[in-house]
Amino acid sequence: MKSVRVIVLVAAIGFVLSASARAHHGAAAFDVGKKVVLKGTVAGWIYSNPHCLLSLDVMGEDGKVVRWMAEGQAPNVVYPVGYRKDSFNFGDQVTVTVEPVKNGRPMGRILAAVLADGTTLGVANSSGAPPSPQQ
Amino acid sequence: MPNRVLVVIIGLLVGVVALAVDLTAQNNSPGGWRAPDWNKPPITAANREPAPRRNLAGMWAPADGAGAGTQAQGVPSKPNNGRPENELPYTPYGLQLYKSHHALEGFDAVLPTEDNDPRNRCEPLGVPRYNHYNVRLTQIFQDAYKVAMLYHYDNRWRVIWTDGRQLPKVVDGGVDVGGEIREPRFFGYSVGRWVDDYTFEVQTVGVMPDDRVWLDSTGRPISEKAHITETFRRVDADTLVWSETIDDPKIYTRPWETMRLPLRLHDPRTDVQEYYCSPSEQENYNKLFGSGASSKGAP
Numbered sequence: 001m002k003s004v005r006v007i008v009l010v011a012a013i014g015f016v017l018s019a020s021a022r023a024h025h026g027a028a029a030f031d032v033g034k035k036v037v038l039k040g041t042v043a044g045w046i047y048s049n050p051h052c053l054l055s056l057d058v059m060g061e062d063g064k065v066v067r068w069m070a071e072g073q074a075p076n077v078v079y080p081v082g083y084r085k086d087s088f089n090f091g092d093q094v095t096v097t098v099e100p101v102k103n104g105r106p107m108g109r110i111l112a113a114v115l116a117d118g119t120t121l122g123v124a125n126s127s128g129a130p131p132s133p134q135q
Numbered sequence: 136m137p138n139r140v141l142v143v144i145i146g147l148l149v150g151v152v153a154l155a156v157d158l159t160a161q162n163n164s165p166g167g168w169r170a171p172d173w174n175k176p177p178i179t180a181a182n183r184e185p186a187p188r189r190n191l192a193g194m195w196a197p198a199d200g201a202g203a204g205t206q207a208q209g210v211p212s213k214p215n216n217g218r219p220e221n222e223l224p225y226t227p228y229g230l231q232l233y234k235s236h237h238a239l240e241g242f243d244a245v246l247p248t249e250d251n252d253p254r255n256r257c258e259p260l261g262v263p264r265y266n267h268y269n270v271r272l273t274q275i276f277q278d279a280y281k282v283a284m285l286y287h288y289d290n291r292w293r294v295i296w297t298d299g300r301q302l303p304k305v306v307d308g309g310v311d312v313g314g315e316i317r318e319p320r321f322f323g324y325s326v327g328r329w330v331d332d333y334t335f336e337v338q339t340v341g342v343m344p345d346d347r348v349w350l351d352s353t354g355r356p357i358s359e360k361a362h363i364t365e366t367f368r369r370v371d372a373d374t375l376v377w378s379e380t381i382d383d384p385k386i387y388t389r390p391w392e393t394m395r396l397p398l399r400l401h402d403p404r405t406d407v408q409e410y411y412c413s414p415s416e417q418e419n420y421n422k423l424f425g426s427g428a429s430s431k432g433a434p
Contacts (some may be wrong), residue, residue, distance in 0.1 A: 022348050028244045029429045046423075053423055055176065069424050076271065076287070076408035080173055101428045133287070 030109060031102045038068055038096045045088035049074045053089055054110065056096060068106040070098045082121045083113075092116035137277030168406045171272060173201050175399060184372035188332045191275045191367055192280060195375055199397035207240045207352055210379075210393035215241035215353035223355065229386035232345055232356040241353025246429035247421075253348065257412035258290075262339055262346035263363050265291060266379060268352060268395065272407045282327055282335070289412050295325040295337050302326045302338050305360055310341035319343050319359050330366075337365040345386065350393070360385040373400040383386040 040058035050119075052072035056063050071080045088094060093118055096106030112122035136284065163170050173196075176182065177396035197203035209215035213223060226234060237245045238252055247255075254260060260268055266287050274285040280298040285291075303310035303324045310324055312315050317324075323342040330336050342348065345358035361383035368376045375398040 028239070028246050046419075048419075049411055049413060050420055053420070069427070071424050073412055076410045077201070077296065079408060080171060103430055105426070105427050105430070107424060107428045 011067075012112065022050070029101050030099050032099065034100055035111060036098050036100050036108060038070070038098060040068065040094065040096075041097070042088045042090055042092040042094055043067060044083075047075055047085040052083065053079060054096065057093070058106075066106050068096075069109070070096055070110045072109050072110045084095075087113070087115055087119075087121065089116070097122070164404075164406075166333050167404075169402055169404050171196065171201070171405050178371060178373050178399075186333050186369040186371050189329050189335075190277070191335055191369065191373075191375065193275060194397040194403050195273045195275060195402040196271055196401050198374060198397040200407070201271060204396065206270070206394075207269045209241055209353040209355060210267050210394045211396060212374030212394050215351070215355065217242040218265065224388040224391065225296050226386060226428065229356055229383075232386065233354060236349060236356065238349075238352060238354030246355070247425045248429045252352070252354070254352070255417065257414050257417060258347070259291070259321040260289075261343050261357075262293065262323050262325075263342075263361075263381065263393065264349055264351060265322075266294070266365070266377075267350065268412065271394065271410075272405060273398070274407070282337075284386045287407060288410050290409065291322075293322045293325065293395065295327040297327050297329075301328060303341055305340050305362070309359075317341065321348070323363070333369040335366070335369075336369040337363075339363040339365070344414060350381070356386050357381065358383050358385040370397075374398070376402070394421060397423055 001071055003024075010061045038056055038058050040056040042054070043057050044055040046053040051074060054072065056068045056070060058068055060066050075083075077131065092115070094113060096110055096114075097112040099111055100108040110122055114120050154160070159195065159402075163172060175318055177427075180296065186400050199264045209221075213221045235249045237249045239247060239255075265288065269288045271287040273287060276285070277297075280296065282295040282297060284293045284295070286293070301313070303312045305311075306316065308316065312324070321343055323339040325339040327335055327337040340362050342357065342359060342361055342363070343344050345356050348357060349355065352358040364380045364382070366376075366378040368378070370376055376395060377398055378395045379393045380390050381387070381393055406433055
């Protein structure tokens with residue numbers, strides 16, 4: 001029963017994120033369906049319109065640190081699914097799953113996040129979201 | 136004496152239940168700032184309450200969830216997905232205009248650096264596009280003379296007059312209001328009337344010209360010749376169905392329905408988080424993310 005609840009919760013969050021992910025701009029810039037898991041150190045978190053922005057320093061396999069930029073939706077969209085102004089703080093060690101952009105730059109949109117205190121937000125698989133009723 | 140004991144017991148029980156309800160509510164409303172409840176139980180025969188007569192007032196939001204009013208893929212009745220059944224009856228001018236619009240959404244979306252959506256300059260969206268852009272929490276107030284709608288996006292408001300005034304006539308360059316030529320407006324000129332006790336019909340004309348506004352986020356056009364008809368049908372106490380038809384002979388060869396969006400009544404105390412289009416925030420976003428994300432290649 002508990003697992004069913006978790007699935008329903010994740011699906012619901014996914015629906016909110018996936019539907020609203022198209023709210024400000026289209027999917028044309030993103031490699032839709034692809035996921036990249038980033039473990040890194042928070043360098044900044046802007047909780048603002050039109051999109052929240054997370055900057056994350058991630059150590060690459062070559063030992064170099066790459067700064068990723070990951071966008072969330074606007075505060076009014078992400079607040080109901082748990083993202084807050086203080087969800088990310090400078091220096092936090094977090095894991096963020098993003099859908100990367102197509103052009104190869106270290107950018108993407110947030111599909112899921114594991115915060116420094118272990119709190120999980122968002123959904124790890126956008127394709128798991130139910131289809132939008134308008135389509 | 137036994138009656139007094141009974142009253143005290145009932146009172147205590149009511150108090151405990153009220154406290155439990157209040158504590159539950161507080162989980163979703165820290166400090167009393169109530170968040171939207173997007174997980175309401177469905178309306179069924181068991182919990183359905185009758186609609187109040189001639190009353191639209193309330194805090195409304197899409198009944199199918201937070202994402203249902205986004206309309207990113209275009210107006211709900213005709214999503215812009217390339218399917219033949221969703222092709223619109225464009226006039227030659229309308230089709231030409233549509234092709235000149237480079238939208239970030241829809242079947243032929245472009246990259247963010249290539250779009251010309253007036254929204255991205257934080258221009259007012261106008262009516263009817265406010266009805267088709269991120270409809271979330273929409274507040275409706277009414278008095279004896281008017282109905283006022285408060286849109287969530289960009290904190291915009293609109294007045295629909297119900298005092299019997301006439302709908303202006305569309306003329307070149309604006310509208311004719313009792314023999315006086317008035318300017319086009321982003322929200323146009325709206326009048327409403329009750330068709331029956333539960334159906335409110337709104338007519339709008341005098342909206343902005345087609346080089347200032349779009350119909351939806353996929354770049355469908357709308358012009359100053361448009362006549363927009365909206366219907367708000369109060370199905371029951373908790374449900375309002377918002378429909379819209381546009382008749383724009385400059386752009387479309389015939390009238391067509393754009394949406395039939397069911398709304399659900401929310402707690403009137405719900406806090407509405409700001410969702411402004413701020414030019415400086417938009418610029419900052421483009422600098423930090425938008426431009427890089429949509430550039431043609433890696434740096």
